[in-house]
Amino acid sequence: MLNFRNITLRRGTRVLFSNASFTLHNGQKVGFTGANGAGKSSLFAMVKNELHADEGDFTMPPNLAVAHVAQEMPAVECSALDYVMDGDVELRQLQQQLEIAEQNHDGLKQAELHAALDVIGGYSANSRAARLLDGLGFTAPKMENPVNSFSGGWRMRLNLAQALMCRSDVLLLDEPTNHLDLDAVLWLQDWLGHYAGTLLLISHDRDFLDTITDHIVHIEQGQAEIYTGNYSAFERMRAEKLAQQQSSYQKQQREIAHIQSFVTRFKAQATKARQAQSRIKALERMELISMAHIDSPFNFTFPAPKKMPNPLLTLDDVTIGYEQKTILPNISLTIAAGDRIGLLGSNGAGKSSLLKTLAGTLPLLSGKRLEADALNMGYFAQHQLEQLHLDESPLWHFQQIDKQATEKELRNFLGGFDFCGDKVVEAVKPFSGGEKARLVLALIVYKNPNLLLLDEPTNHLDLDMCHALSVALQDFQGAMVVVSHDRHLLRSVTDTLLLVANEKVVPFDGDLDDYRAWLTEQKRNNDATNSADKTENVSRKDQRKLDAERRQKQKPLLDALKKAESAVEKFHAEQRDLEAQLADMEIYADSEKARLKTVLERKTQIDKALDDAELTWLDLQEQVDSYADNANS
Numbered sequence: 308m309l310n311f312r313n314i315t316l317r318r319g320t321r322v323l324f325s326n327a328s329f330t331l332h333n334g335q336k337v338g339f340t341g342a343n344g345a346g347k348s349s350l351f352a353m354v355k356n357e358l359h360a361d362e363g364d365f366t367m368p369p370n371l372a373v374a375h376v377a378q379e380m381p382a383v384e385c386s387a388l389d390y391v392m393d394g395d396v397e398l399r400q401l402q403q404q405l406e407i408a409e410q411n412h413d414g415l416k417q418a419e420l421h422a423a424l425d426v427i428g429g430y431s432a433n434s435r436a437a438r439l440l441d442g443l444g445f446t447a448p449k450m451e452n453p454v455n456s457f458s459g460g461w462r463m464r465l466n467l468a469q470a471l472m473c474r475s476d477v478l479l480l481d482e483p484t485n486h487l488d489l490d491a492v493l494w495l496q497d498w499l500g501h502y503a504g505t506l507l508l509i510s511h512d513r514d515f516l517d518t519i520t521d522h523i524v525h526i527e528q529g530q531a532e533i534y535t536g537n538y539s540a541f542e543r544m545r546a547e548k549l550a551q552q553q554s555s556y557q558k559q560q561r562e563i564a565h566i567q568s569f570v571t572r573f574k575a576q577a578t579k580a581r582q583a584q585s586r587i588k589a590l591e592r593m594e595l596i597s598m599a600h601i602d603s604p605f606n607f608t609f610p611a612p613k614k615m616p617n618p619l620l621t622l623d624d625v626t627i628g629y630e631q632k633t634i635l636p637n638i639s640l641t642i643a644a645g646d647r648i649g650l651l652g653s654n655g656a657g658k659s660s661l662l663k664t665l666a667g668t669l670p671l672l673s674g675k676r677l678e679a680d681a682l683n684m685g686y687f688a689q690h691q692l693e694q695l696h697l698d699e700s701p702l703w704h705f706q707q708i709d710k711q712a713t714e715k716e717l718r719n720f721l722g723g724f725d726f727c728g729d730k731v732v733e734a735v736k737p738f739s740g741g742e743k744a745r746l747v748l749a750l751i752v753y754k755n756p757n758l759l760l761l762d763e764p765t766n767h768l769d770l771d772m773c774h775a776l777s778v779a780l781q782d783f784q785g786a787m788v789v790v791s792h793d794r795h796l797l798r799s800v801t802d803t804l805l806l807v808a809n810e811k812v813v814p815f816d817g818d819l820d821d822y823r824a825w826l827t828e829q830k831r832n833n834d835a836t837n838s839a840d841k842t843e844n845v846s847r848k849d850q851r852k853l854d855a856e857r858r859q860k861q862k863p864l865l866d867a868l869k870k871a872e873s874a875v876e877k878f879h880a881e882q883r884d885l886e887a888q889l890a891d892m893e894i895y896a897d898s899e900k901a902r903l904k905t906v907l908e909r910k911t912q913i914d915k916a917l918d919d920a921e922l923t924w925l926d927l928q929e930q931v932d933s934y935a936d937n938a939n940s
Contacts, residue, residue, distance in 0.1 A: 308332045309354065309477070309505070313363035314531070316349050323349055325362070327531035329524065333476075336499070336506040338516045338538060341526030342604070343741050343769045347509050350524075350531075351375070351479050354507065367477075374475035376483065377466045382455040387445060390454050390465055391436040394472030398429050427474065439468040442494035443487070444654040460486040471498065478502060481509045484792055485766045488654045492792045493823055497925050511770050513538055514794040518921070539914065543907070605775035607723035607749070609783040612757035616679035617644040619758050619786055620665060625674030627657060627664050633672060634660050638812050642758060646786040649797045651815055651822050652807030653829075658790045661807060662688070662762050665788060685756030687764050692743045697736035701726050701746050704735075705753065724749040725772075740767035748776065759787040765796055794819050820879055824872070827928065871924040878917040885910045 308330055315325040323346030331337055339347045352358035353365055355375060374394070383390065393399060401424050408416040424430060440450050443464045454465060463486040470478065480499075484492050492515065499506060499519050510516050516523075516538035523534045523541035534541040620642040627635040634657040642648070642665070650658045663669035666686040667676065696704065705717045721731050724745045735743065744767045751759070759780075765773045773793065780787065780800040791797055797804075797819060804822070806815040815822065885906055888894060894903050 308368070310366045311363070311531075312365070314353075314360045314365060315362035316346050316353070316358075317361045318344075318346075318349070322529055324526055324529050324531045327363070329531070329533040331505060331507070331522070333505055334503065335522055336502075336520050337508065337522045337524055337533075338520035338541075339507065339509045339524050339526070340516075340538070340541070340770055341531075342771055343739065345526040346531070347526060348481055350526075351481060351507065351509070354477065354479060371476040372473065373477045373479065374470045374473035375479040376463075376470045376481065380459055380462050381465065382462075384453045384455055386451050387440060387454055387457070387465055388433070388436055388450045391439060391468045391472050392432055394469035395427075395432060395474060397427060397474070398424070398432050401427070401429060432472075436468070436472055439471050439498075442491065442498065443468055444491050464491070467495075475504050477505045477507065479507045482511065482767070483508075484510060484512050484515060487792055488658075489651065489792045489794070489822075490653045490826060493826065497928075500922065500925055501929070511765060511768055511773050512793050512795070513770070513773075518918075537914070537918075540911070604725040605723065605772050607720075607752060607775065608779050609752055609785070610755050612683065612755060612785045614681035614683075615644045615757055615785065616681045618642060619644060619679050619682055620684075621675075621677040622664065623675040623677060625664065625676060626672040627660050627669065628672050629660075629669075633810075635807070635810055635812065638674075640665075640812060642786050642788065644757075644786055645784075646788075647800060647802040648786075648788045649801035649804045650788065650790045650807055651804055653826075656807045657810075657812075658807050659688070659762055661812065662686075662760050662788060662790055666760050682758060683754065683756045684758045684760065685751035685754055686760045687747060687751055688760075688762040689766065691747045692740070695735050695743060695746065698734050700732045700734060701749075702731045704746065704750060708750065708754065720753060721749060741769060741772070744768055745772060752779075757785040759783065759785060759789075761787065761789045761791070763791055764789070765791060765793045820876070868924070868927040871920060871927050874920040875917065875924050878913055878920055882910070882913050882917055885913060 310330050312328050314327040316323045323344075339350065341347055349358060353360060354367070355373060359365075381390065385393075401420055405417060405420040405424070408420060428435070437447075437450060441447075445461075445464070454462065457465065467480075467483055467486075470480070483495065487495065492512070496515060496518050499508075506519070508516070508520060518537075520537050521535070523536070523538060525532055525534065525541060525545065534544050536544070618641045622638055622640045625635075625638050626633055627638060638661070640661075650661065652658050660669060664671065664676065666684065666688075667678075668686075701721055702714065702717055705712070705721070709717075718731055721727075726742075726746070726749070735746065738746070744764070748764065764776065768776065773796065777796055777799045780796075783800075787800070789797065789801055804815040804817075804819075806813055806822075806825075815825075817825070888906050889910065893899065894906065
């Protein structure tokens, strides 16, 4: 277990949090939340023994294997597969010792080392590493490519795979989904669901936290507190706590005002002086209750577009690609006024390329791109952050696009994105990734677009900013096309889903839960195709016999999997219904207290039932996959 006792952490002279006490037990999956700079990463550094508490004690059992994702970008020449296998340090040590024993012709030592390798699963390590890479989007040929041939985002995926390869007791993941697409996020979510050690997770992805975590440590206003349950449960408990605190605060303020009024009126009267002094002492002894705070530092909206032509943008039989490599041929797509589109599809299918084509930054290989005369586009992508002038300030960036605005007007606008005081005139260069992303989003909002193209806009943003962006996008009156691994954002702001797959862009008939089922089916089909390739030399008669036997053996498992899928769908449906009831403000009226209590209790039951059903589904799916792997080997 990890024991945090009366911990105080400072950054310079600023106290991040103080007197934090909580214990994390083996096997718990704990989400760490709080604004950027609250101290989440500092807590991780303390667990990694890179930082020590300014006050208090942190203890953990000796010899625990702690894994984390390296932040440096590796540029080594070994293959991606070998690099990931390096994450299992004990495996590599045994392999090196075995190589020495073989060179020394030490048969006894070789036998001992082979036995040790068998105990730690060393002979299946290669396939274990390959499965990790496959889940994170690496194709089989790419696994053999040297690490230094990959871009920065793919190298971060390699670092993540290397951390997962470690047979750890404690796993620290700080924003692990930032460089992943939705497919890889769903795979990682399933993998972490089966992780047997203690997981410490920092993430801005609400759905990711909800599915994985069973405890939340929230850092706010200099305090770090632990809550039992997932992120949604934490939000409910926090809201109740803040409401109670605010009620107690208001009650105490009335009491203080009453006592102060008595003291003011009677302290000069001899007959009342003793009573007045008694009340003064009561005020001095009173432990003041703080006013409850839940205010976000972010407050911005998209203004109504000045013009809204229809259609805004049209792709007419275009071919999208790079030089002579075609990615999406013969695509026709029209973006109409009011469209709110989310793009789905696996990594490399062409989502970002389609967005670049809509933005006009990727030249067409053929076809026509037609935009309305009054089109005013706001395009957010990760490379936009690199186009900021690093030696200039946020204020300077805005003065370049609006030379008529006063400094006061620009400061007020920037304040809505939490750029306040001296931060407004500081150079952008030392800003964090989240601050740079906020600045780019602020520039886009200020330009008052009627079409938004957003490619992973929530990367690097904290939960408060993600929520503020989601709320602002819900009220946006223009059209938008969004690529995001953040399922909460996609659910909140999009009305239509388009699937980019198999060199086509087609409407996706379903929601994100259906998309997850589609991915599972695609994997099954791919596994079946690979199986067919391996057995192409087997006679048709023998193959039919083998297939029949396999289906017969798998039938109970597949039936159970289908039943589990139905249960998940059923609980998801009821969960959505209950969330809709809780979103209706009428339920919070005094006359509806009984119904609110019933709905909240049922919501807790359904959340638990859904978690159990999903775990059952994942376990059965793993058994099906394992059976398929064994059958194909």
